[in-house]
Amino acid sequence: MRAFLMTITLFALAACATPSNAPGSIEVSEGPCFGQCPIYDVTLTPDDRYLLNGVRFTRINGLSEGGLDAGSYARMVDLLEAADFFQLPSDITYNNPSVCPGPPLSDMPSLTVTWTNRRGSHTVEWFQGCNNAAMRDLRDGLRDAFGYEDIVRPG
Secondary structure (H helix, E strand, O other), rough: HHHHHHHHHHHHHHOOOOOOOOOOEEEEEEEOOOOOOOEEEEEEEEEEEEEEEEEEEEOOOOOEEEEOOHHHHHHHHHHHOOOHHHHHHOEOOOOOOOOOOOOOOOOOEEEEEEEEEEEEEEEEEEOOOOOOOHHHHHHHHHHHHHHHHHHHHOO
């Protein structure tokens, strides 16, 4: 009986433990434009793996998965940290004139980035017609880090 109670106690304590290496992910999605812009969602994980859902105008339509170059996820984390991602507004679209002043360019796709880590989760939606150099640089850096030209862009 004592061994049984000890086992139950250990399981209960283990269930309360917080993992030291909490899983994280970075999700990048680009939405439609009035042309042939790639429409996709890609989820990237700390082990440099990806799961891609190519919706339209992508190299592979449908689900695909694979590995990225070693250190790709860490590069993306560095980019997000440099952009102070958790402090960026969630809405960088024409609905929020304080961050999208003036008339935005029309017919542009949207970019949605969600970063989940030990701090929590934060999502930023950017309408690419809003002139925002920092978001443009972040988009380009993330694309480069996860191999957009190789896994998303049509060949």
